[in-house]
Each structure stands twice: as C-alpha cells, then as structure tokens.
Amino acid sequence: MSVDFLVAMVGLGALYALLTIGVALLFGILGLMNFAYGEIIMAAAFAMYLFQHSPWPVAVAMALVFAVVVALLSERLAFFRLRDADPVTLMIASFAVSLAVQSVARMTVLPRAQGVSPKSFLTRHLDLLGASVSVRELLTLALCGGALAAVALLLGRTGLGIQLRAAAENFQMAKCLGVRANLVIPCAFVVVGVLAAISSIVLVWRQGSVSADMGLQPMLIGVVGAVVGGMSNLRGAALGGFLLGAATTLLETVLPANLIAFRDSFLFTTVILVLIVRPQGLLSGAKVRVS
Amino acid sequence: MGTATARRPSVLRMAGGGVHFDGLKAVDDVSIEVRSGQVVGLIGPNGSGKTTTLNLLSGMLRASAGTIRLDDVDLTSMSMRKRVRLGVVRTFQSGRVFARLTVLENVEAAALGSGLGRRRARALAAGIIDELGLRPDADRRAESLTAGRIRITAIARALACRPRFLLLDEPAAGQNESEAVSLIRSIRGFAQDRDCGVLLVEHDMAVVMQTCDHLHVLDSGRTVAEGAPADVRRDPRVIEIYFGKRH
Structure with missing residues (x-):
C-alpha cells in the first residue's frame, strides 16, 4: 500500500469516526437519534462560505461558533422539553428541527449551492516517504485525528468526561447519583457542535461547495457507522465510523472503473452482512446484570 | 481513609408508609426509623415488601399513603436525585454499575x-x-x-x-456467610465513622443477627415485629414466618 493511499484511508476513516461519535454521544445520553446533526454541519459550512475571504483561522473559528450555537439552540428550543420523552418522539422532533433549519437556510441564505473557493495551500502536494501526498488529505488526517484524540482525552481523562460516559451508558442511574442533567446535556451538545464543525470544515475543503441539504449524507454516514459499531458504545461507534471510511477509500481503489459507480452498493451490502452477524454492533457487549 | 466528620445526628423516618397497586397493598402502614450511626435490618420472606419499602424511602416509588421525612424535611414527594443530594442513597440488587x-x-x-x-x-x-x-x-x-x-x-x-443514610438491597447476595459478615462490617465501620445510618435488606438471618442494631420484620407488606435482634429472634411471629407453625 502506498503512503498517499494510507493517508487518504486513515483520514477518511477518522472523519467518519467523528461523524459517528457526534451521533452516538447524544443517542447514549438522551436516546436521541439526532437527524438535525446534518444541519449543525450545514451551519458550520455556511460560516465557511460567509467568511471565505477572511483569513482561514477566522473562517474556522466562525464555523466552530456557528455549529455550537445551532447545537445549543436546538437543545434549548426543541430537546430541552423532551428530555424524558421516548426515543421515537425525540427522533421525530429531530426530523422537525432538521427540516426547519434546512428550510430556513434554503429560504434565506442558501437557496442554491454556493461555491467556496479552495485555499491555495489545500491544492498542493508534499513529498512524503517517496510518495506525493495531497496537503488536503494530510490536513484531513491531522484535523480529524487530532479531534479524535481530544475527544478521547476529554472522555477518558476529565471529570466531565467520566460523567458524560456514565450518562451515555445509563442516564437515569447517573442522575440518581447526582450527575447534573443541566451540566451534562448542554456539554454533550457543545461537544457535538465542535465535532460537527470540524467535520464540516473538512467536508467543505473536500467538496468546495455549501448547500442547504449538504448535511444529509454525513448525518447518514454517522448513523450507519454508529449502528455498525454499536450505538450504545462510544468506542464501538468510533470504530464503526472508521471502518466505514476506510472501506470507502479501499473500494474506490480496488473496484474496476466500470464498477466504481456502485461503490455504495458494495459498502452497504457489507454493512448489512456485518449486522446479520452482529445485530447489536461490533463492540456492543451485553449490559451487566448480576441477577 | 478520611477522618470522621462531626455531623448533627439525623433521623430518616417513614410513618404509615404504603404503596397500593390497583387495590393490592404491596406495603401497608409500615413505620420505620433509622438513626445516624445505626444499622437497621429489614427482613422478611420473598414478596414481603422489603425492596418496595426501600423504593419508597429512596424515591424510586411514590408513596400512596404515609410520609417520609429526613429530620424536618419532607421527602414524600421528592425525586430520587434530590434525596441523594440530601444524603439518602441506595444500592440495587442488580448492581446497575x-x-x-x-x-x-x-x-x-x-x-x-x-x-x-x-x-x-x-x-x-x-x-x-x-x-x-x-x-x-x-x-x-x-x-x-x-x-x-x-x-x-x-x-x-x-x-x-457521601450518604447520611445508606439503603442497601441485599449487598452480600452470592457471598458466603463470612464474606458477607466481613463486607457488612466494613460498611458498618464506614457508616459509624461518618455517623451514617444504614438500612439493610438481607435474606441471610445469620448475617443480619451479627451486624444489625435493630431489626424490622415484614410479611405480606405489613410489619410483624421489630426490636433488638435477640428479641426478634425469639418472637413467635418471626419464628412462624421463617420456620412455619409448630404442630
């Protein structure tokens, strides 16, 4: 395997892992299958479009702000009152939020797809171990890998992370132990907003355009990856997303040119096979019971 | 570990507590009291209402009758989380870790x-x-x-x-008698260091007799006896529950 292929494969895997963690975190804590996740990604992408002529750190910072604000607003305006609702009600509410935000964007700022001019440094190539590697792929890997490492540190090494993981596993029990819902839930939405923003920045770099419905596909990738890895297990969800991304790159490389159009058919056939063998997901273990 | 903390002695008290499900009285007119530093055993046969009583005290279930108070604070309609914040903490038979x-x-x-x-x-x-x-x-x-x-x-x-009152639902299940006694003595030591009261639901009479200051016996949701372990052990109603009627 060549270095450029490896960088592309691991980079896309890391991007998809970010998407799946964003979906799985809220599902674990609230039972919320958040279909509005795509619109948080869209909000960040819109910031990239709006600030495309500003220095890139400004555009990136604004993407983070837009995504976190939309994530927190969706929590405050829609999901706050539904905290104890059943998952189906939450899912329908998230559909409503998704369609509302998308429609508002389409009616106002994004009636049609808008191009975002690529930064010149993204189109360059670097010589790495004898191979020519795209800066865009390297940055995808660095940014998504860095974000994954930061999430791992937050969840594994901080008090907030321990409370988030406890809440993601059994929110009722966590609340009974005094874990504050009003701390954990908004923090989870902030984490989701940051992850969505980073994913969005990478997506805009790769696609070069922004549209009102651009969040749909990444959201579906997040849901599928999380289901493959195990919805109730954040590590499993990350693994599911990573494998999905890596398999996408692998299929693009190994499929003959006349079959490349069917890449997603091969990919999702594999997903179905995995779910036949392990319907609970790759890393979802049985819940602990002692009686 | 840490030193004992000086805390005002407290009382967790349920008066006339009851839970009624569609006419069935799972717990009926039970009054129970636990004081700081005291270990109270709650015993009785299967289905006698021990865990339901724990559910009432911890806030897992709302009482259909009676009141639950922690000193002057009325807990009767308070959520489980708020009770935990006030220091009334429970464990579950299934662990739920x-x-x-x-x-x-x-x-x-x-x-x-x-x-x-x-x-x-x-x-x-x-x-x-x-x-x-x-x-x-x-x-x-x-x-x-x-x-x-x-x-x-x-x-x-x-x-x-950091409980003021600890409600333990069969903490020693699955352990042999000496392990169970050792575990409950550790809990007792911890509780006494901190002036914490313990309400212990336990099946094993030998364990209960060795570790509790006071016993409360339930049968079919009602109190049948209470008092010091030595007295309860001799109570004919308790003997009947555990060993059947003498013919």
Whole structure:
C-alpha cells in the first residue's frame, strides 16, 4: 500500500469516526437519534462560505461558533422539553428541527449551492516517504485525528468526561447519583457542535461547495457507522465510523472503473452482512446484570 | 481513609408508609426509623415488601399513603436525585454499575455527582476502593467483574455520594456467610465513622443477627415485629414466618 493511499484511508476513516461519535454521544445520553446533526454541519459550512475571504483561522473559528450555537439552540428550543420523552418522539422532533433549519437556510441564505473557493495551500502536494501526498488529505488526517484524540482525552481523562460516559451508558442511574442533567446535556451538545464543525470544515475543503441539504449524507454516514459499531458504545461507534471510511477509500481503489459507480452498493451490502452477524454492533457487549 | 466528620445526628423516618397497586397493598402502614450511626435490618420472606419499602424511602416509588421525612424535611414527594443530594442513597440488587467504566471511574462518577471537584473526587473514590478491598480491580472495567465484585462496586459508588443514610438491597447476595459478615462490617465501620445510618435488606438471618442494631420484620407488606435482634429472634411471629407453625 502506498503512503498517499494510507493517508487518504486513515483520514477518511477518522472523519467518519467523528461523524459517528457526534451521533452516538447524544443517542447514549438522551436516546436521541439526532437527524438535525446534518444541519449543525450545514451551519458550520455556511460560516465557511460567509467568511471565505477572511483569513482561514477566522473562517474556522466562525464555523466552530456557528455549529455550537445551532447545537445549543436546538437543545434549548426543541430537546430541552423532551428530555424524558421516548426515543421515537425525540427522533421525530429531530426530523422537525432538521427540516426547519434546512428550510430556513434554503429560504434565506442558501437557496442554491454556493461555491467556496479552495485555499491555495489545500491544492498542493508534499513529498512524503517517496510518495506525493495531497496537503488536503494530510490536513484531513491531522484535523480529524487530532479531534479524535481530544475527544478521547476529554472522555477518558476529565471529570466531565467520566460523567458524560456514565450518562451515555445509563442516564437515569447517573442522575440518581447526582450527575447534573443541566451540566451534562448542554456539554454533550457543545461537544457535538465542535465535532460537527470540524467535520464540516473538512467536508467543505473536500467538496468546495455549501448547500442547504449538504448535511444529509454525513448525518447518514454517522448513523450507519454508529449502528455498525454499536450505538450504545462510544468506542464501538468510533470504530464503526472508521471502518466505514476506510472501506470507502479501499473500494474506490480496488473496484474496476466500470464498477466504481456502485461503490455504495458494495459498502452497504457489507454493512448489512456485518449486522446479520452482529445485530447489536461490533463492540456492543451485553449490559451487566448480576441477577 | 478520611477522618470522621462531626455531623448533627439525623433521623430518616417513614410513618404509615404504603404503596397500593390497583387495590393490592404491596406495603401497608409500615413505620420505620433509622438513626445516624445505626444499622437497621429489614427482613422478611420473598414478596414481603422489603425492596418496595426501600423504593419508597429512596424515591424510586411514590408513596400512596404515609410520609417520609429526613429530620424536618419532607421527602414524600421528592425525586430520587434530590434525596441523594440530601444524603439518602441506595444500592440495587442488580448492581446497575456503569459497565464500560472502570471500578475507579464508577466510584468517581458518584463522587463528582455529589459536587466534589476532580481531585477530591478521585481521592475519595480511591479511599473507598481501598476500604472495601476493591484495589486489585480498580482499573478493570465493571463489565469484566464477577457478580459479587459488581455488588461491592455498587456499594462503593453509593458511599461516594457521601450518604447520611445508606439503603442497601441485599449487598452480600452470592457471598458466603463470612464474606458477607466481613463486607457488612466494613460498611458498618464506614457508616459509624461518618455517623451514617444504614438500612439493610438481607435474606441471610445469620448475617443480619451479627451486624444489625435493630431489626424490622415484614410479611405480606405489613410489619410483624421489630426490636433488638435477640428479641426478634425469639418472637413467635418471626419464628412462624421463617420456620412455619409448630404442630
């Protein structure tokens, strides 16, 4: 395997892992299958479009702000009152939020797809171990890998992370132990907003355009990856997303040119096979019971 | 571990407590009292209402009748979380630990929930883990533990909530008598150091007799006897419940 292929494969895997963690975190804590996740990604992408002529750190910072604000607003305006609702009600509410935000964007700022001019440094190539590697792929890997490492540190090494993981596993029990819902839930939405923003920045770099419905596909990738890895297990969800991304790159490389159009058919056939063998997901273990 | 804290003695009291499901009285007119530093055993045959009484005191179930008070504070319609904040903490028969968190993280999560900062929460969790003999398992995920160790982890987690009253639902199930007595004596030592009252639901009469200051016996949801263990053991109604009528 060549270095450029490896960088592309691991980079896309890391991007998809970010998407799946964003979906799985809220599902674990609230039972919320958040279909509005795509619109948080869209909000960040819109910031990239709006600030495309500003220095890139400004555009990136604004993407983070837009995504976190939309994530927190969706929590405050829609999901706050539904905290104890059943998952189906939450899912329908998230559909409503998704369609509302998308429609508002389409009616106002994004009636049609808008191009975002690529930064010149993204189109360059670097010589790495004898191979020519795209800066865009390297940055995808660095940014998504860095974000994954930061999430791992937050969840594994901080008090907030321990409370988030406890809440993601059994929110009722966590609340009974005094874990504050009003701390954990908004923090989870902030984490989701940051992850969505980073994913969005990478997506805009790769696609070069922004549209009102651009969040749909990444959201579906997040849901599928999380289901493959195990919805109730954040590590499993990350693994599911990573494998999905890596398999996408692998299929693009190994499929003959006349079959490349069917890449997603091969990919999702594999997903179905995995779910036949392990319907609970790759890393979802049985819940602990002692009686 | 930490030194004893001087706290005003408290009383957790249920007066005339009852739970009625569609006419069925799962618990009926039960009055029970636990004082700081005291270990009260709640015993009775299967289906006698022991766990339901624990559910009432902890806020898992709302009382259909009666009142529950912690000193002057009325807990009767208070949520479980608020009761935990006031120091009324329970464990469950099934453990209900966080399976993918380590033992240390399970205990730390409870300490953080009680309002401690990270450093103090970790120190408290480490101390409790040492006290209950969980140190060899501290960094293992709870899902990899045996049933007995899961129960002890659940107790450690409850202790990390800094309880004033600890409600334990069969904490020693699955352990032999000497292990059970040793575990409950550790809990008792911990509780007395901190002037914490313990209400213990336990099947094993031998364990209860060795560890409790006061016993409360339920049958079919009603109190049949209460008093010092030696007196309760001689009570003819208790003998009848446990050994049947003498012919």
